[in-house]
Amino acid sequence: MLKFVRKQIIGGGWILSDPKFLTDRMLGKLTTWLRILGYDVLYVGDLNVEGDEDVYLLKHHKNRILLTKDRQLHKMCMNENRSSILIKSNDVSKQLLELKNLINFKPVMSRCSVCNSLLRKPNKEEIRDFMERENIQEDLAKRYELWYCEKCKKLYWMGGHWKNMLKFLSKLKS
């Protein structure tokens, strides 16, 4: 499987059906965007790594493609046959474009952008608690289809924020 993944990355032009990623500390924003696009992304800043972070990224989660800004680490990965992509740009829109052969630019309401958990439908209490906590007066459940992250106790819906994201992504593609 690893070989297959490497070939696709190096060859370019193929889209993996369901790539999973591991991101380094420099790529927090990219992590969020990839999760919005529905991808399973483990961010090293969310893990309590003891010891050298580079060594950890090199040795663990080998079923995931490592995305890194660190040229040295990328080189080490290549030497150890670990799937890795060196991200060159500092700008998140350009970073996404660097991955354009690998990912679909289509947001899906499936994953929490904060913690990477899969979303589910909320129950009435969860909706009420969230709206009280966030001081939202509008009846969200009436207007929108809602999704819920159990871990963050956070609701998601396709409101104004979602529309802005769609705009951003369609601009990227054109």
Ligand SMILES: [Zn+2]
């Ligand atoms: Zn969450």
